[in-house]
Amino acid sequence: MEIAQIATIASKEFWDRIRNRWVLAVALVFTAFALVIAYFGAAQQGSVGFRSIDVTIASLVSLVIYLIPLIALVLGFDAIVGERERGSLDLLLSMPITRLELLLGKYFGLAAALTFSTVAGFGLVAVVLSASLDLNALFHYAGFMLSSVLLGCAFLSLAVMLSVFAADRTRASGLAIATWFFFVLVFDLLLLGALVVTGGQWGGDVFPYLLLANPADVFRILNIFSMNDIRTMYGLATVFPSALADPWLLGLVMLAWIALPLWIATWRFRK
Amino acid sequence: MADTIPDPDNADAPLIVARGVRKHYGSIHAVDGVDLDIRSGELFGLIGHNGAGKSTMFKMMLGLIPATAGEIRIGGALVTGGDFRAVRRTVGYLPENVVLYDNLTGLETLGFFARLKGASLAEAVPTLERVGLAHAARRRVREYSKGMRQRLGFAQALLGKPRILFLDEPTTGLDPEAIRSFYAMLRQLKSEGVTMVITSHILAEIQERVDRLAIMSEGRIQATGTVQDLREQVDLPLWFTVRVAKPDFEAVRDALAGLPIDAVEANEDHVRVQCRREAKMAVIEALARLDGRVRDLTVREPSLEDVFFGFSD
Numbered sequence: 001m002e003i004a005q006i007a008t009i010a011s012k013e014f015w016d017r018i019r020n021r022w023v024l025a026v027a028l029v030f031t032a033f034a035l036v037i038a039y040f041g042a043a044q045q046g047s048v049g050f051r052s053i054d055v056t057i058a059s060l061v062s063l064v065i066y067l068i069p070l071i072a073l074v075l076g077f078d079a080i081v082g083e084r085e086r087g088s089l090d091l092l093l094s095m096p097i098t099r100l101e102l103l104l105g106k107y108f109g110l111a112a113a114l115t116f117s118t119v120a121g122f123g124l125v126a127v128v129l130s131a132s133l134d135l136n137a138l139f140h141y142a143g144f145m146l147s148s149v150l151l152g153c154a155f156l157s158l159a160v161m162l163s164v165f166a167a168d169r170t171r172a173s174g175l176a177i178a179t180w181f182f183f184v185l186v187f188d189l190l191l192l193g194a195l196v197v198t199g200g201q202w203g204g205d206v207f208p209y210l211l212l213a214n215p216a217d218v219f220r221i222l223n224i225f226s227m228n229d230i231r232t233m234y235g236l237a238t239v240f241p242s243a244l245a246d247p248w249l250l251g252l253v254m255l256a257w258i259a260l261p262l263w264i265a266t267w268r269f270r271k
Numbered sequence: 272m273a274d275t276i277p278d279p280d281n282a283d284a285p286l287i288v289a290r291g292v293r294k295h296y297g298s299i300h301a302v303d304g305v306d307l308d309i310r311s312g313e314l315f316g317l318i319g320h321n322g323a324g325k326s327t328m329f330k331m332m333l334g335l336i337p338a339t340a341g342e343i344r345i346g347g348a349l350v351t352g353g354d355f356r357a358v359r360r361t362v363g364y365l366p367e368n369v370v371l372y373d374n375l376t377g378l379e380t381l382g383f384f385a386r387l388k389g390a391s392l393a394e395a396v397p398t399l400e401r402v403g404l405a406h407a408a409r410r411r412v413r414e415y416s417k418g419m420r421q422r423l424g425f426a427q428a429l430l431g432k433p434r435i436l437f438l439d440e441p442t443t444g445l446d447p448e449a450i451r452s453f454y455a456m457l458r459q460l461k462s463e464g465v466t467m468v469i470t471s472h473i474l475a476e477i478q479e480r481v482d483r484l485a486i487m488s489e490g491r492i493q494a495t496g497t498v499q500d501l502r503e504q505v506d507l508p509l510w511f512t513v514r515v516a517k518p519d520f521e522a523v524r525d526a527l528a529g530l531p532i533d534a535v536e537a538n539e540d541h542v543r544v545q546c547r548r549e550a551k552m553a554v555i556e557a558l559a560r561l562d563g564r565v566r567d568l569t570v571r572e573p574s575l576e577d578v579f580f581g582f583s584d
Contacts, residue, residue, distance in 0.1 A: 002356075008386040012372075019374060087370040091427075094333050094364040094437075095387040096356035 005097045009105025010112065017075075017113035023120075026071060030121025033063055038129060050129060053137035057144045060122075061223045064148050065216050069155040070180050072114060076159030077176035079106045080269065081166045099269045107160050107262060114152045119145060143247075147222045147254070154215040154257035155183075161261035164269045187214045208244050215257040222250045284347075286311040286435065286466050287332065291341035294327050294490075301327040303490035305341070311434075314457065314467045316477050316484030318579060324490040325470050329439055332468070333364055345435065360389055363433035367440035367470075369424030373413035377404055377423050380412060381430060390431035402426045402456070417444045425453070429460075436460065438469040442476065454480055478575035486582045493582040498575055502548075505581035507573035508533050509551055511544040513558060514567035522564060526557045 017023050037059045038050050050056070080103070083089040092102060122145045126138065133141065158179055166172035191210055211217040225245040244250075285308035294302040302324045309315045319325045330336045332343055334350035346361065348354040371380050381395035399405050402422040407415065415423065421444065428436055442450045457467060457480070471477045477484070478498050485495040494501050513523055523542045524535060530553050534545040546554050551570070558565055573581070 005387065008383070012383055016372075016374060087366065087368060088372070090330070090333075090335055091364065091366050091369065091424075092387075093335050094359065094362070094366075095384070096359040096389060097387060 001098070001101060005095075005101040006105040006108060009097075009102055010107075010109035013106055013109025014112045014116075017110070022075075023113050023117045026114075026117035027121035027124070029067075030118060031124045033067070034060060034122055034125040035128065037063060038125060050132050053129075053133060053140055056129075057140060057223060060144065061220060064151065065220060066184060068118070068148055068152045069184055069216060072152045072155035073159045073162075073176040073180055075114060076107075076110050076156045077163055077166075077172045078169050079110060079160050080163040080265075081169055081172045082163070085169050100266050103160065103164070103262070103266055103269055107157065110160075111153050111156055114156060115149045118149050118152055122148065144223055147219055150251070150254040150258070151215060151219040154254055154261075155179075157258045157261040157265075161265040161268075164265040183214050183216050188217065208241055212244070212250075212253050215254060218250055218253050218257065221245060222247060222254070285309055286313075287343070287345050287468070289328075289332070289341065289343045292328070292331060292338050292343060293340040294324075294331060294336070295339045300490050302331065302338075305487075305490075305492050307485060307492060307495070309466065309468060311466055312461065312464050313482045314461055314469065314480065316481035317468060317470045317487065318474060318477070318484060318575075319487035323487040325487045326439070327490075328487065329437060329468075329470065333362065333437055334359065360431055361434045363428030363430070363436045365421075365424050365428040365436070365438045365441050367443060369421060371412050371420060371423060371427075374411065376409050376411055377415070377426075378408040380423060381426060384427040385430050388431040394430055394432075398426045398429050399423075401429065403452070418446065418449045421445055421449075422453075425456070434464075434466060436465055436467045438467060440470055440472065442471065442473065450476065474575040474579055484575075486579055488582065498578070501575075501578045501582070502573050505573070505578050506548065507577050507581050508545045508547055509573070510571040511546070511554060511558070512541050512567075512569045512571070513544060513565055514541045515561075515564055516540075516566075519561070519564045522561060523558070526561055527554065530554060530557060 034056075038056045040048055078085075080089070083092060093099065122141075126133070126141050126145075129141075130138070159176055162175045162179065163172050166175055191207060195207065211221065221244075225247075287307070287309035289305050289307040292302055292305040292307075293300070305324075305328060307328075317325045317328065327336070331338050332345075332350065334343075334355055337351055343350045345358050348358050350358055372383075375383065377399055378395055381398060382392055384390075385392050385395055396405070396408065399408050402425055404419060404422055404426065407419060412420065412423065421441070425438075425441065428438070442453055445453060457469075460467065469477060469481065481498070483495065483497050484501070486493045486501070494504055496504065515523055517540070520537050520542055523544075527535065527544065530546070531550045532544060532546050532554070534543075536543040536545075544554060555568075555570075558568060
């Protein structure tokens with residue numbers, strides 16, 4: 001594997017997103033939402049202004065779970081199928097580059113753009129709030145940003161996998177939307193439905209493990225479980241074994257969610 | 272099979288060698304047992320109907336898709352083997368309807384492909400000059416006309432000073448002047464020793480320009496050789512146009528009597544005579560005996576299109 005070839009593809013993908021202001025637009029969206037949530041999150045309770053980092057992160061988690069998977073899927077769904085449909089894939093593959101290098105270059109370039117906009121968007125909010133945050137709060141906020149980046153990379157990996165399997169861009173976009181619906185909206189409902197229908201007789205023991213089969217849930221647990229006040233609010237402590245809530249373990253699960261779809265995409269792309 | 276592969280150390284050995292190449296998609300045999308030798312410095316044409324297998328063959332020669340059976344070597348190295356990077360650095364490829372990146376400038380486009388090819392970035396400007404795009408180097412590709420995009424595509428193929436160029440329908444969408452200047456560039460490259468493999472649907476365009484060509488049909492090579500070789504192989508009739516005054520038409524018929532003539536057609540001011548190739552010289556001698564009555568004489572050899580249909584039908 002030649003790193004230089006991966007870097008060339010990745011660099012083009014990244015700078016394409018900088019040039020077309022994609023990175024700027026997404027960063028501004030993150031900043032705007034984060035600021036609104038930080039200052040007006042408690043408006044329903046009749047007060048405005050920054051309250052605590054835990055409450056802010058909890059609100060941001062709810063936002064990010066919807067937003068980042070969608071942005072990542074939109075960013076990556078046509079990474080390969082788009083090149084194929086436009087007719088530029090053959091030209092790229094006629095270069096001294098392997099399919100693995102091309103795929104990784106695409107992924108790393110898009111992941112860099114997503115990471116940059118996530119860190120810039122939420123990081124700007126951290127700078128604005130820094131006067132109100134102690135070191136511990138900043139640490140929690142940095143953890144939230146890191147997990148947001150991992151969540152984005154996991155869904156980007158799924159998007160790139162879909163872009164390898166899909167026959168055309170239309171189908172790829174349909175698959176991307178279906179993937180978002182499944183993981184963000186449907187997955188938890190299915191688990192809860194199964195629990196309710198069986199009166200808790202089925203699935204109760206495996207329920208926490210099944211949550212790991214959804215990167216959005218892994219992200220939620222990763223953020224919520226690290227904050228005592230919020231954990232009790234979500235009721236997770238009663239259903240989720242603390243052994244599974246180790247941030248390092250959850251981080252590894254997230255990395256697996258990045259690696260596995262990429263591995264499947266590579267296998268398919270080589271065929 | 273190995274014993275049929277020419278020794279790459281031999282200077283006269285073909286540069287591109289295909290042996291027993293097949294590509295099957297289930298029951299569809301896109302390429303079905305192709306053997307091909309393309310010599311160094313040659314301008315080689317690959318022609319065929321849509322679906323004849325030439326695009327698949329092209330992609331296999333470039334190593335874009337693997338062969339179901341057989342092997343393809345460039346300079347002795349397998350195109351899909353461990354030396355694939357070295358092979359591809361010797362190759363330039365211009366796809367049909369080349370698609371480049373609209374958001375990049377011409378210069379950035381060449382910079383991107385130069386990095387991928389491992390070519391010097393310093394090549395970009397002279398290459399743009401070579402294809403006549405120096406004036407548009409800093410314009411975005413989205414502002415380029417179809418002809419300019421094709422020239423930029425050709426420029427990326429020239430990066431790294433390739434020994435071999437694969438040109439797939441390279442003149443599609445170009446105006447006649449652009450086509451002429453394109454072939455002038457190919458002549459220049461040929462004089463520099465570059466080997467070129469070209470496909471085209473416009474047979475009249477390549478018949479005077481290729482050194483040799485192969486006709487593909489139903490996944491197989493039907494014939495290989497120079498245009499003249501193929502004319503002789505397919506044995507199509509020749510047409511003479513004999514320009515004579517109307518009262519001399521009968522004299523032409525009389526002169527040709529006894530020769531193996533296929534057809535004689537009298538028109539307003541000329542007679543058209545169709546005959547087999549082997550009768551060509553006898554017909555010319557017979558017409559020469561008509562002294563000054565023949566005002567003009569043209570011989571039309573079968574065109575490449577005639578030859579193509581002769582093989583593929």
